[in-house]
Amino acid sequence: MLKNYLKIAWRHILKSKFHSGINILGLSIGIGFTMLIGAYVWSELQVNKQLRNADRQYIIQSNWKDPNMGFNLTTVGPLAKALREQYPHLVANYYRWDGVTSNVSKGDKVFREGLQIGDSTLLNMYGFQLVYGDVRTALSEPFNLVITEEKAIKYFGRTDVVGETLTIESFSGSKHDFKITGVMKKPVDNSVLHLTPENDNQFYIPSVSIDYFGRTMDAWNDPYRVGYVELQPNVKPEDLQKPMQDILKVKSPPQFAENMRPYLAPLKNYYIEQNNGLVKNMLYTVSFIAFFILLMAIVNFVNISIGKSATRIKEIGVRKVMGSSHSQLIIQFLVESILLVALATVFGFGIYTVAGPYLSDVLGKQIPTLGSFPLPFLFMPLALIVLIGIVAGIYPAFVLAKLKASESVKGKLQSVSAN
Structure with a gap:
């Protein structure tokens, strides 16, 4: 069943190449640069932590x-x-x-x-x-x-x-x-x-x-x-x-x-606390910048996804006429959204891998490679994929999917509010 959902989601992405590309590109840039800043902060916090005892x-x-x-x-x-x-x-x-x-x-x-x-x-x-x-x-x-x-x-x-x-x-x-x-x-x-x-x-x-x-x-x-x-x-x-x-x-x-x-x-803690906590304060600042970049990328992704979903009302009606249930439509929209976020995350990894060495040269210190992060860090992108995917897909999944088949086929967007 999941395979069918993924097939349909992939076809929809290919059908809307321009929209999907813009959405993936914007989020991947946000994820990539957030990862770069996060890696820098993490490497700074590791100074002296690996010394024996x-x-x-x-x-x-x-x-x-x-x-x-x-x-x-x-x-x-x-x-x-x-x-x-x-x-x-x-x-x-x-x-x-x-x-x-x-x-x-x-x-x-x-x-x-x-x-x-x-x-x-x-x-x-x-x-x-x-x-x-x-x-x-x-x-x-x-x-x-x-x-x-x-x-x-x-x-x-x-x-x-x-x-x-x-x-x-x-x-x-x-x-x-x-x-x-x-x-x-x-x-x-x-x-x-x-x-x-x-x-x-x-x-x-x-x-x-x-x-x-x-x-x-x-x-x-x-x-x-x-x-x-x-x-x-x-x-x-x-x-x-x-x-x-x-x-x-x-x-x-x-x-x-x-x-x-x-x-x-x-x-x-000497490195981050010296000079009246100069390094620590700087890390707080760049962490806020990373959070802001990621937040803006997510907001942009969600807005574009919601805007695009409003054009799919007729598609929803046709699928309901063909026998798709309410729960199937919800799952389909969520799978599509999560797949888009997953693709953006993969491209974000690519941005991190390519830009990492350049950032290392600029900062004069080695930025960790993806493989050097502790195992728990690998779960963070997975959590991010699911979280952003659900946030972006929740509108079409739970609102548009509730439309009546007859109204959906006619493309009556105003009926969304009534439901």
Whole structure:
């Protein structure tokens, strides 16, 4: 029976090619662009969510009585390590890093690159995957180096480069070969490797090599280091407030202990909450735009469908004379409407697939492919098809189908209101 309904619906679509095409095109554009905006919002909300134990990961930030003494974004270098060593029942792990820029070369290839010098806990603590190399040992020795696939191709033209070396210049002008011990699969956006938009380090060096660059992460009078901690299960960030203040009073100079108030910011929501929720407010705005675009597309689709249905009164009468029941006509109109929406949704997927890479280039970040969305997302288009199809088809289905056969054959539209 459903097959017959679909056949009749398809014939009607082909019979009214222009009308059907306009209706499908308008709705498909609305669906396609809504999906693009929705995918962007979804990808922004996923930042930091895929880190290992994301619910227990925090970044140490600082409030200063005198804002000229330091940044909100950073803390004193040794604090994260001291918390782990002195309060292991509260802190499960820590990571600190210092960002520098230096000349990196391989043969005649020389580029200025951003380097992230950090603790050896980087890979295991956050679950970053290596395409080549061992995550347990890749950052364990001096002058080891982990790079991304992108940088491996840039310098070597391939990604299997474990065992190769790159020459990195220190601030004093000396040069040293760093052995590549790991090639990292480029991770999704996160606030560990990409803390700020300007921070795009793709070279990761263990902290045991920091002396080569004339830097340190163990100075209690240096408040310009980035520090993270992973809390033990069931530990709240407030539980670390007093321990942090106690450590500062003992270890740091008095001017820091008196002026600095460190606190833990949850890493899971850090990206969208930073800068007074700038990203979150922007996501609300673009989400409203997406909703408005889809709403206008639906209203346009429904209006055109209702307008077209008024021209089918004689057809309804003929079908009633031929023996079609009221319920059969209702089902037929709903099937036709749902089929139109389904076709528009398919074309909307096509628009998303074609326009996605261009939007990625404009935004400078990867827009998810259709296959990368979680399984529950696949049910949303189905729900959309049924919902819009019913809304658009409900007028001809339940109003026009009620017309008497004799009046329908004569095309008496005014009789609709009387029924």
